[in-house]
Amino acid sequence: MFLEVKNISKKFKNHQVLKEICFDVDAHQTLSVLGKSGCGKSTLLKIIAGIETADGGTVNLQNQNVLSLPAQERKIIYLFQEALLFPNMNVFENIAFGLKIRNTEKHIIKTKVTDMLSQLELDGYDKKMPHELSGGQKQRVAFGRALILNPPLILLDEPFSSLDVETRSNMQQLYKKIAKEYQITALFVTHDLKEALLMGDKICYMENGVLEVYKDKQSFIRSEKTGVQNEINFWNNL
Amino acid sequence: MFKPFNKTFNFSILLLFTLLPLLAGLGYAIAYSFGLVGVLNKGFTLENWKILFSTSEVYISVLYTSWLAFASLSICIFISLAVVLAFPTKFKSGIFSYLVYMPLAFPSIVAAFFFFQFLSNAGILARLCYQLGIISQISDFPNLVNDSYHIGIISTQTFLSLPFFILLYASLYQAEKLEDYQKLAYALGASKKQTIFKISIPILLKRSLPSIIIYFIFKLGSYEVPLLLGKSSPETISVLAVRKLQKFNLLDIPQGYAVAVIYAFLVLILLFIAFKKSKHQYEV
Numbered sequence: 001m002f003l004e005v006k007n008i009s010k011k012f013k014n015h016q017v018l019k020e021i022c023f024d025v026d027a028h029q030t031l032s033v034l035g036k037s038g039c040g041k042s043t044l045l046k047i048i049a050g051i052e053t054a055d056g057g058t059v060n061l062q063n064q065n066v067l068s069l070p071a072q073e074r075k076i077i078y079l080f081q082e083a084l085l086f087p088n089m090n091v092f093e094n095i096a097f098g099l100k101i102r103n104t105e106k107h108i109i110k111t112k113v114t115d116m117l118s119q120l121e122l123d124g125y126d127k128k129m130p131h132e133l134s135g136g137q138k139q140r141v142a143f144g145r146a147l148i149l150n151p152p153l154i155l156l157d158e159p160f161s162s163l164d165v166e167t168r169s170n171m172q173q174l175y176k177k178i179a180k181e182y183q184i185t186a187l188f189v190t191h192d193l194k195e196a197l198l199m200g201d202k203i204c205y206m207e208n209g210v211l212e213v214y215k216d217k218q219s220f221i222r223s224e225k226t227g228v229q230n231e232i233n234f235w236n237n238l
Numbered sequence: 239m240f241k242p243f244n245k246t247f248n249f250s251i252l253l254l255f256t257l258l259p260l261l262a263g264l265g266y267a268i269a270y271s272f273g274l275v276g277v278l279n280k281g282f283t284l285e286n287w288k289i290l291f292s293t294s295e296v297y298i299s300v301l302y303t304s305w306l307a308f309a310s311l312s313i314c315i316f317i318s319l320a321v322v323l324a325f326p327t328k329f330k331s332g333i334f335s336y337l338v339y340m341p342l343a344f345p346s347i348v349a350a351f352f353f354f355q356f357l358s359n360a361g362i363l364a365r366l367c368y369q370l371g372i373i374s375q376i377s378d379f380p381n382l383v384n385d386s387y388h389i390g391i392i393s394t395q396t397f398l399s400l401p402f403f404i405l406l407y408a409s410l411y412q413a414e415k416l417e418d419y420q421k422l423a424y425a426l427g428a429s430k431k432q433t434i435f436k437i438s439i440p441i442l443l444k445r446s447l448p449s450i451i452i453y454f455i456f457k458l459g460s461y462e463v464p465l466l467l468g469k470s471s472p473e474t475i476s477v478l479a480v481r482k483l484q485k486f487n488l489l490d491i492p493q494g495y496a497v498a499v500i501y502a503f504l505v506l507i508l509l510f511i512a513f514k515k516s517k518h519q520y521e522v
Contacts, residue, residue, distance in 0.1 A: 027512045034476055051421050078425045088440040098426040101436070148425065 001060075002027040002185055003153060008057035010043055010209075017043050019209040025202070028183040032200025033211070034190060034226065040209045043187040045155040048187070049078035061153060077146040078155045081162065083138035085130035089119070091141050092126035098149040116144045119178065134219070136167035140174065147182055155185040160195070172198055195228055264502055271496035278488055286492035295478070296497060300504070302472040306388060306464065307457035310395030311450065313445075317396070318403035320410070322411055323438055329408040341401045346394075350466040353394040357382035383465050383467045390467035395457060402453065403446075448516035455508050475501045 003025040004061030010018040017040045035041045046052035048059055058065050066074045086095050092113055094099075099109045117123055121141040132140060141160055148155055160168045172195065181187065188199045196203055203220045204213040214220035217228045221228045269275045269336075273283040290296050308390075328334045344352070356362045364379035373379055383390035416438055425432040461476040468474065473481065475497060482494030 046439075049425055051425070071421070072427050072429065075427075078422075080418060080422065082415075082418075084415070084422050086419065086437060086441070087414075088444050097423075097428075101426070101428045101432050145426065184390070202484075 001030075001064060003026075003187075004058075005048070006058045006060070008044065008047060008059070009055045010040070010047065010052070012054055015082045017209050018026050018047075018054075019208075021211045023204060023211060023213045025185060025187065027151055027202040030179055030184065030186045030188050031201055032188045032190060032196040033204060034193065034196035036191055039206045041191075041206055042157050044206075044211075045078060045157050045187060045189055048153075049076050049143055049155055049182065050074050051078060063232040075149075075151050076153045076155060077151040079142055079146055079157060079159050081158045082131075083135075083142040085133075085138055086144075087130050089128065089130075091122065091130075091133070093163075094130070094141055094143045095098035095148055097145060111125075112148055116148050119181070120144050120174070121217050132165070136171055139171055140161065143175070143178065146179065146183075150182070152185065154184055158186045158190055161190070161192075175199065181212050193231060197221075197228075204214055255492035264499070267495040267498045267502070271492050271499055273492060276492060279492065283310055286496050290493050292357045292497050295472075296500065298472045298499075299475050299478045300500070303458050303464075303474040303476075306391055306395065306474065307454050307460075308438040309388075310392045310399060311454055311457060313392065314396045314399040314403050315450065318400060318407050319439060319442060322342075322407040322442075323434060326408070326417070328410050329404065333345050338401050339343055340406050341397055344398065346460065347400060347466075349394050349398050350463045354466060357390050357393065359513070384469050386469070391464050394462065394467060398463075399453065399457070406446055406449055407442055410442055414441055414445060416441060420511075428463050448512045451508055451515065455512075458505065458508075486522065 005021060005023050008021040009232060010020055020096075021044060023031070033041050035046070043052060047054045047067075049070065050066070052167075057067070059067050062073070063078070065184050066076070068124070085091075086097065089097065094108045095113045095116055097098045099112065104112075115128070119125060120143065122137065122140055122144070125133070125137065127139075130141075133141065143158070161169060176199070178184070188196075190196050190199070197217065203214070203217060204211050205220070205223070205226050206212075207225065214223065218224055223229075268277065271286050273279040273281055276373070322329070325334075329338055341512055354361070358364070359379045359381040361379075361383075363382075364373070364376050367373045368376045382393075387519055399442070419437050419441065420433050423437045430435065459472075459476055460474070461480065464474040465477050468477070473507065479494050479501065482497060483488045485491075485494075490506040
């Protein structure tokens with residue numbers, strides 16, 4: 001198994017945020033994590049990324065428990081809800097950041113960033129500063145900045161939640177295309193039912209710190225608590 | 239319906255209480271320096287400006303004033319950045335959030351007197367060193383006020399500016415979500431050092447640039463500290479202008495106004511740069 005999460009727990013003061021979370025993800029698959037705001041989805045991602053500590057459990061990535069490693073040694077990229085482009089750098093410098101700090105040679109950086117800009121449909125935007133970009137373009141740059149490092153695992157924390165409907169849809173399509181091309185393994189956290197279904201190869205549902213993994217999309221759709229049945233009934237009764 | 243009236247009224251108030259007195263003052267200074275007004279002036283002349291620029295006094299004064307402002311601001315920015323990045327949440331609440339305001343309560347003249355008492359070669363620090371046996375005689379202590387290296391002035395200016403910059407950077411740290419950027423940089427593989435020098439410091443400096451320029455202007459105009467703690471030569475622009483304006487020789491007054499005009503234009507240029515920079519501030 002590529003990623004194996006076992007019995008992860010987390011308590012903030014008296015509030016048990018995560019209760020014995022267990023799941024696994026195959027290589028090159030995206031697992032959607034659906035849940036309402038405040039149910040513990042982001043905390044789970046932050047623990048896996050190394051930004052937050054767990055009270056107990058293990059996270060095995062490619063058969064290595066990474067929980068004891070600092071964030072920068074895990075090689076896991078966490079993408080925040082906001083694009084968080086470094087405001088002191090232009091688009092090129094933002095995408096090249098990870099390569100530059102690894103002392104990659106200049107000509108390799110130039111080739112890789114130019115290719116990435118093309119993949120992200122951002123040709124000609126290399127000199128633009130973050131404030132000159134739209135919300136969708138910022139998210140694409142944030143993707144590029146993560147993807148260029150070819151990380152084994154990407155954690156996406158509601159990356160499209162601040163975008164308008166059309167941009168969101170475009171970004172979902174672009175993500176699917178890039179995920180396939182780059183063979184990405186990812187956890188995709190969202191509170192949007194449709195997005196969870198669209199983005200994930202596998203889906204799980206989180207409620208009050210408890211995670212339920214569905215073996216396939218059909219069992220997710222049939223489940224009462226995921227809200228899919230309510231949604232279907234709503235559209236049928238219109 | 240009342241909007242146009244309100245706009246005109248607001249502009250009139252702004253014009254009356256801020257722009258008009260400033261423009262009138264500047265206009266009077268220009269007119270005086272060119273001999274158009276003033277008791278002893280006899281009509282338009284470039285003579286006062288020629289006399290002023292015939293010696294190196296005014297050039298040295300501009301450079302000296304700029305150097306003092308630059309040196310004290312650089313030290314102040316360095317210390318405040320280090321403090322805020324080391325203790326980012328210390329100034330949000332608790333004892334530190336009160337202590338940091340303390341120097342702001344000192345008027346420049348009081349701070350100047352304090353540093354005079356503290357740093358002079360018979361001052362508190364000299365006596366302390368003598369009591370600790372670091373120096374054999376009090377007079378062995380180096381003179382740190384009215385000195386050639388301007389240590390007294392720079393120390394006092396730094397002391398007075400430090401709380402402003404600590405508070406500025408502490409609030410920018412929160413407002414700019416610097417903690418999120420740092421976490422992101424770590425996740426992308428950056429070390430702590432790389433995160434500080436490539437992310438935290440550049441973001442804080444870029445964001446604070448207009449404030450730095452405005453504070454630089456404020457420091458250019460400081461009068462009491464260089465007057466008390468500086469040498470008689472060179473003089474800062476303010477000290478030079480006041481000396482010329484208040485000198486016994488009334489014929490020097492137009493030159494005093496000319497110095498004030500030079501200072502005003504220097505400030506206007508810097509203000510223009512500051513506004514241009516703040517206009518180009520980024521949003522994320």
